[in-house]
C-alpha cells in the first residue's frame with residue numbers, strides 16, 4: 039500500500055489567460071483580476087485531514103487543481119508524494135495515480151450508466167474497496183443503472199463522494215463535493231469519511247464554505263484570501279487564536295487595549311468584541327475580575343472575521 043502523500047507549495051502564483059507581454063512572464067500580479075494565487079506557500083502533512091477554506095473566488099479550486107496536476111503554476115513549485123520522495127505532479131503518472139480530486143459535479147461519464155464510472159475508478163485505484171462502494175451507494179440511494187443526466191445534483195455529488203472514499207487514494211481531495219447533498223446525506227458522508235480514515239489513514243483535503251459543519255474533521259487548515267495563504271497550520275491554533283470579550287463597554291474596551299479587534303457588536307450597554315490573538319491566563323483572569331466574559335471563537339467566525347478585511351488595531 040502506498041503511504042499517505044504529503045504536498046508542498048512554494049511561492050506559487052497562478053495567472054489565467056494569455057501571459058502578459060512583459061520581460062518576466064513568470065511574475066504574477068496580485069492586482070491583476072486574472073490572478074488566482076499569489077506567492078502561495080504551505081505544507082500539507084501526510085495522513086492528516088486538512089480543511090482548505092476561502093471565500094468565493096479565493097483560489098481554493100485553483101490550489102487543489104495544482105495538486106492533482108489538472109493545471110500548472112505560472113510561478114513557484116508544487117511537490118506531491120510520499121514524505122521524502124515528493125515530485126512535481128505535472129505529467130507524472132506515478133504521482134497522479136495516487137491523487138484523487140473529487141469535484142462537486144462528481145465527474146461522471148456523461149453518456150453512460152453510473153456503474154461504468156465506478157468500474158473505471160475501481161480499475162484505476164489499487165486500493166478500491168468494492169464492498170465499501172456498494173454499501174455507500176446503498177446508503178446514499180444511488181441507482182447505478184441511471185445515466186448522470188437522470189440523477190439529481192445531490193446524487194451526482196454522492197457518487198463523487200463514493201469515488202473519493204472507496205478509492206482510498208494516498209491523497210484524496212474533496213472540492214466542495216457535498217454542496218449538492220442535503221443535510222442528512224452530508225452528515226452521513228462526514229461520518230463515513232471519519233470512520234474510513236481512522237481505519238485506512240491517508241491524506242485528505244476538504245474545501246468548503248460550510249465551515250461550521252466540517253470544522254470538527256480538520257486537523258490542519260489552510261485559509262486562502264484573495265489568492266494569498268493567510269493562515270496555515272493546526273486547526274487547534276486557529277480555534278485558540280482569538281477570543282470574545284463581553285461585558286460593560288468600558289471594561290471590554292480596557293480588556294481589549296492593544297489588540298486587533300476583528301468584530302464588534304453592541305447590545306445596549308453590553309459590548310462584545312472579537313479580538314485576534316489568544317489571551318494568556320493572567321489576561322483572562324484580569325478580564326474576568328473586571329466583569330468581562332471571555333469566550334472562544336469558532337473556526338467559522340474566525341474565518342469570516344479574518345477574510346472580511348475589517349480588523350482594526352486598538
Ligand SMILES: Nc1ncnc2c1ncn2[C@@H]1O[C@H](COP(=O)(O)OP(=O)(O)OP(=O)(O)O)[C@@H](O)[C@H]1O
Nearest residue numbers: 054072073074092093094095096097098099100101
Ligand atoms: N479558467 C479561468 N479563467 C480565468 N480566471 C479564472 C479561471 N478559473 C478561475 N479563475 C479566477 O481565479 C480566481 C480563483 O478561482 P477559484 O475557482 O480557484 O476560487 P475558489 O476559491 O475555488 O472559489 P469558489 O469558492 O467560488 O468556488 C477567481 O478570481 C476566478 O475568477
